[in-house]
Amino acid sequence: MSKHEPVLLKNMLQPGYTGCLQDYERTGGYQALRKVLGKVPPTEVTATVMKSGLRGRGGAGFPTGVKWGFLPKDYRGPRYLCCNADESEPGTFKDRQLIERDPHQILEGIVLACYAIGAESSYIYIRGEFVLGARILEQAIAEARTAGYIGANILNTGITANVWVHRGAGAYICGEETALLESLEGKRGLPRVKPPFPATHGLYNKPTVVNNVETLANLPHIINRGPExxxxxxxxxxxxxxxxxxxxxxxxxxxxYEVPMGITFRELIYEHAGGMRSDKPLKAFIPGGASAPFLTPDHLDVKLDFESVAAAGSMLGSGGVTVMEEGTDMVWAALRLMEFFYHESCGKCTPCREGSSWLVQTMRRIVAKRGRMEDLETLVDLCKNIAGRTVCAFGDAEVAPIMSTLKHWKPEYVTLIHEAQAANLLHPKRIMARP
Ligand SMILES: Cc1cc2nc3c(=O)[nH]c(=O)nc-3n(C[C@H](O)[C@H](O)[C@H](O)COP(=O)(O)O)c2cc1C
Known part of the structure; x- marks a missing residue:
């Protein structure tokens, strides 16, 4: 197992660490704010983040400092920061742990980001189901406000940064940054057409940055220990x-598991996560949340970094690694994920709204052993007509489980269809029962 020091999970691994303000301060918390607020120009903070190479941890992996640099320099009106705590990607549960166990680490990151981009107001958009997390954040904000780390005139520097918690209603699409902004404005959470991008036309049409919880939690450490x-x-x-x-x-x-990027899937699965639960061989894994195409045992030595996973035909995405053992029915697994996407399609774009319904119906039919060989062509055709043809990346996400299982485990689809054909030969009238 590679030796490495946890950074974001370090505090909470200390015995007795509760995540309250005193505990956080005892571990050096809020020193990064003291170091930069009113002392280092905001542009320099952005330059430091650029130099660190930090890339977004929400899914797309966009360089954080570069994103901040897109905000108009000469705009005099309000700007906003939104912390994306929706964490709606199936198989992903890291932001929740950061929120519940070390909320001040995130708050310090939020104030640093507000300072860098010149925002006086920020919102933590948290998924509705995270009731405990929302309460913990509210309490931490109250502590930080009383201590002078949040609000007006932070640490007597004259700088203002307010933080508000906004609870969503539990819709996957509201994790997508522009749907999040719509929801925050009190509208139905539907993605916006881009451009214009949030950097110029974001919350209330003002320059806005949306960053993931884990992205923001890295900031105090980058400031304290340096970009190098x-x-x-x-x-x-x-x-x-x-x-x-x-x-x-x-x-x-x-x-x-917090590990340096670049270790292999083999190390993560077999060393950190202890290997397969019943010592059956590994059959498949999803490397980055439900939106990421499945990978196979042949990919165990792929490195967990953005480029290597992309080169292997998938994506690092949200960091949710779901492991499946030999014996898992891959067609059923793809259907299970497809049911989720069908349920969560927001309905704005026709290819996704209608296509997800047809995909799920076709997949259900195959799994129920009532499929036909032509169904495989229909699936591919539907997927090709969804991917890249929707306002947001949801369309690409929903076709990933089907396209990747068809790529790696097509014989399993074919077997189910052969079984359907055999059943139909025995019972010729069954063919009439197709939906
Ligand atoms: C359908 C969909 C769902 C998403 N859900 C989340 C989410 O739950 N949390 C998140 O941080 N980003 C999510 N994203 C990515 C966001 O749109 C955005 O890229 C991210 O919050 C930017 O933060 P980052 O640059 O720090 O990664 C989602 C994207 C899509 C297309």
């Missing part, structure tokens, strides 16, 4: 720092 330190961890130059991978499924020890 951060850039030296992981797989430089393009995948720097650590990442929290959420390992679930058929492993012995599921959970969150």
């Amino acid at each position: 330190w951060f850039a030296s961890i992981g797989s430089p130059p393009k995948s720097t720092g650590t990442r929290i991978f959420c390992v679930s499924g058929h492993v012995k020890r599921s959970g969150n």
Whole structure:
């Protein structure tokens, strides 16, 4: 197992650490704010984050400092920061742990980001189901406000940064940044057409940055320990720092593991997560949340960094690694994910709204052993007509489980269809029962 020091999970691993303000301050918390607020120009903070190579941990992996740099320099009106705590991607549960166990680490990151981009108001958009997390954040904000770390005139520097918690109603699409902004404005959470991008036309049509919880939690450490330190961890130059991978499924020890980017899936699954739960061989794994195409045992030595996973035909996404053992029915697994996407399609774009319904019906039919060989062509045709033809990346996400299982485990689809044909030969009238 590679030796590495946890960064984001370090505090909570200390015995007795509760995540309250005193505990956080005892571990050096809020020193990054003291170091930069009113002393280092905001542009320099942005330059430091750029130099660190930090890339977004929400899914797309966009360089954080570069994103901040897109905000108009000469705009005099309000600007906003939104912390994306929706964490709606199936198989992903890292932001929740950061929120519940070390909320001040995130709050310090939020105030640092507000300072860098010149925002006086920020919102933590948290998924409705995270009731405990929302309460913990409210309490931490109250503590930080009383201590002078949040609000007006922070640490007597004259700088203002307010933080508000906004609870969503539990819709996957509201994790998508522009749907999140719509929801925050009190409207139905539907993605916006881009451009214009949130950097110029975001919350209330003002310049806005949306960053993931884990992205923001890295900021105090980058400021305290320097961009060179951060850039030296992981797989430089393009995948720097650590990442929290959420390992679930058929492993012995599921959970969150913070490791430097660039270790292999083999190390993550067999060493950190203890290997397969029943010592059956591994059959498949999803490397980055339900939206990421499935990978196979042949990909165990792929490195967990943005480029390597993309080169293997998938994506690092949200860091949710779901492991499946030999014996898992891959067509059923793809259907299970498709049911989720069908349920969560927001309905704005026709290819996704209508296509998800047809995909799920076709998949249900195959799994129920009532499929036909032509159904496989229909699936591919539907997927091709959805991917890249929707306002947001949901369309690409929903076709990933079907396209990747068809790529790697097509014989399983064919077997189910052969079984359907055999059943139809025995019972010729069954063909009439197709939906
Ligand atoms: C359908 C969909 C769901 C998403 N859900 C989340 C989410 O739950 N949390 C998150 O941080 N990003 C999510 N994203 C990505 C966000 O749109 C956005 O890229 C991210 O919050 C930016 O933060 P980052 O640059 O720090 O990664 C989602 C994207 C899509 C297309």
